[in-house]
Amino acid sequence: MDAATWTVVRLTAELAALSTALLLLLGTPLAWWLARTASPAKPLLAALVAMPLVLPPSVLGFYLLLLMGPQGPVGQFTQWLGLGRLPFTFSGLVVASVIYSMPFVVQPLQQAFEAIPERTLEAAATLRAGPLDRFFTIALPLARPGLVTASVLGFAHTVGEFGVVLMIGGNIPGQTRVLSVALFEHVEAAEFAAAHRLAAGMLGFALVVLVLLHLANRSARGARAA
Amino acid sequence: MTLTACLRLPRRDFTLDVDLQLPGRGVTALFGASGCGKTTLLRALAGLERAAGRVALDEAVWQDDGRRLFVPPHQRALGYVIQEAALFPHLDVRANLAYGRRRAGPAAQGFALDAVIDLLGIGALMARRPATLSGGERQRVAIARALATAPRLLLMDEPLAALDAPRKAEILPYLERLQRELALPVVLVTHAMDEVARLADHLVLLDAGQVRAAGPLATLLARADLPLARQDDAGVVIAARVDHHDTAYGLSRVVFDGGALWVGATSAAPGAPVRARVLARDVSVARVRPQESSVVNVLPVRLDSLQADGHTTLLRLRLGGAAPQDAAQAAPTWLLARITRRSADTLALQPGDALFAQVKGVALM
Numbered sequence: 001m002d003a004a005t006w007t008v009v010r011l012t013a014e015l016a017a018l019s020t021a022l023l024l025l026l027g028t029p030l031a032w033w034l035a036r037t038a039s040p041a042k043p044l045l046a047a048l049v050a051m052p053l054v055l056p057p058s059v060l061g062f063y064l065l066l067l068m069g070p071q072g073p074v075g076q077f078t079q080w081l082g083l084g085r086l087p088f089t090f091s092g093l094v095v096a097s098v099i100y101s102m103p104f105v106v107q108p109l110q111q112a113f114e115a116i117p118e119r120t121l122e123a124a125a126t127l128r129a130g131p132l133d134r135f136f137t138i139a140l141p142l143a144r145p146g147l148v149t150a151s152v153l154g155f156a157h158t159v160g161e162f163g164v165v166l167m168i169g170g171n172i173p174g175q176t177r178v179l180s181v182a183l184f185e186h187v188e189a190a191e192f193a194a195a196h197r198l199a200a201g202m203l204g205f206a207l208v209v210l211v212l213l214h215l216a217n218r219s220a221r222g223a224r225a226a
Numbered sequence: 227m228t229l230t231a232c233l234r235l236p237r238r239d240f241t242l243d244v245d246l247q248l249p250g251r252g253v254t255a256l257f258g259a260s261g262c263g264k265t266t267l268l269r270a271l272a273g274l275e276r277a278a279g280r281v282a283l284d285e286a287v288w289q290d291d292g293r294r295l296f297v298p299p300h301q302r303a304l305g306y307v308i309q310e311a312a313l314f315p316h317l318d319v320r321a322n323l324a325y326g327r328r329r330a331g332p333a334a335q336g337f338a339l340d341a342v343i344d345l346l347g348i349g350a351l352m353a354r355r356p357a358t359l360s361g362g363e364r365q366r367v368a369i370a371r372a373l374a375t376a377p378r379l380l381l382m383d384e385p386l387a388a389l390d391a392p393r394k395a396e397i398l399p400y401l402e403r404l405q406r407e408l409a410l411p412v413v414l415v416t417h418a419m420d421e422v423a424r425l426a427d428h429l430v431l432l433d434a435g436q437v438r439a440a441g442p443l444a445t446l447l448a449r450a451d452l453p454l455a456r457q458d459d460a461g462v463v464i465a466a467r468v469d470h471h472d473t474a475y476g477l478s479r480v481v482f483d484g485g486a487l488w489v490g491a492t493s494a495a496p497g498a499p500v501r502a503r504v505l506a507r508d509v510s511v512a513r514v515r516p517q518e519s520s521v522v523n524v525l526p527v528r529l530d531s532l533q534a535d536g537h538t539t540l541l542r543l544r545l546g547g548a549a550p551q552d553a554a555q556a557a558p559t560w561l562l563a564r565i566t567r568r569s570a571d572t573l574a575l576q577p578g579d580a581l582f583a584q585v586k587g588v589a590l591m
Contacts (some may be wrong), residue, residue, distance in 0.1 A: 126304065
């Protein structure tokens, strides 16, 4: 692998890892809330989270660009904070990826949380476990397969995203030039050998991830039945 | 010790509206048809359901809307066991037992969990996961898990309803032993009269969220004016003790205030307390003591009241009928007898009549 490709792969992995970490941090409480609440705000919030599933990524990217740009409210806020502008930076990519990949993390988690019977959590309550205690000692361990699925899907989708990345990040080597964009560039320049290396690599990566996911969830179920 | 519950909670099908003082010892059964609010009441006692009102176990006030006080379930010193057991599937039996014990403070650390594990016969299951346990084993672990927090009150919601008859028979003796060996008040929700007859000391009859009657089990079962008396399995429960065994005929004699009964041989030792259940349909009456009858249990009684119900008549009989002057006796023992209305008319039965009750069947609980 040449130095430029290595930079692209490393940047992509960093982006996906950081985004996944943030996604789990934000998505887990959100999924827990969505799974347990009877609030009238639930449908609206669920729809907002699911938006990236139905919206063309370029549309999402366009609006994020406007929001985070110098005239946008988010852009003015980040400038006021002294963080500068987010578009065409690595931080901007992370923010966009988190928003774009949110449903792939929240939905498996929400389903896993919803599958936990209320009576199991109530049993924990009558055994002196407070709300946070119940969440960490009962809900999270029981939602483990959902947690694994959510991490893998969040990571993989961040790696694979193109439209949003191009809109927000552009194509700055070492900063925002990730795999999908680099692949597009190689194809544009008719460098098919280089394109093959990246494409086949991603294909292999996706296959390995899905097989591992399957194995992880099977062993989780097996551990529970055993 | 007293459990006070004054609770109100509107539901779709009924409004729970109770004002109860329950004895702080023994087993209190909440009994009624499904949908009468007994589970809702139990959940409100635990704080799992937010009803309006007040709940207190002696000086420990768990809810008092007047003082804007609501103690969440995890801060109430209670144990809660439900039909489905609700063991934690990701933890083995040992960790399930440790879960509440670890969180319940010093009282639970001093609690003799090993004795409960022996009592419930789950010592060999410690390393097993809940998914590998039978229904009866799961339920015993759930009971031990609740007891491991050293609660001051044990709430049980149909703990036996999910089990088939053999599993039920497996658990009932454990529940009885628990009752005898731990001085822990229990509130038990059930719709099975045999569980009530066997376990309960105190009975609360619920109907559409309201308390229809509440009181000692023997008193309520002997009342002819409650819906219980119209059931096919209507009958009384008599607190007795074993007098002696007749090994030659395989019979045991049990005695109680107002009489004695011969029953099929029991393994209980002489002097041991037993419960004798006599169904109304197994009791008939005669004006003179039957001679040369195969019925071994003939007891002198005095007719207290009659109540016609369709083609049958329900008789309320006071045992020890030969001595009407001792009406001041603290708690008389009663029998119910269901006879045909025709027999009641033929015998021209009147309240106050001295009769002989022939008891065809007695079940020791």
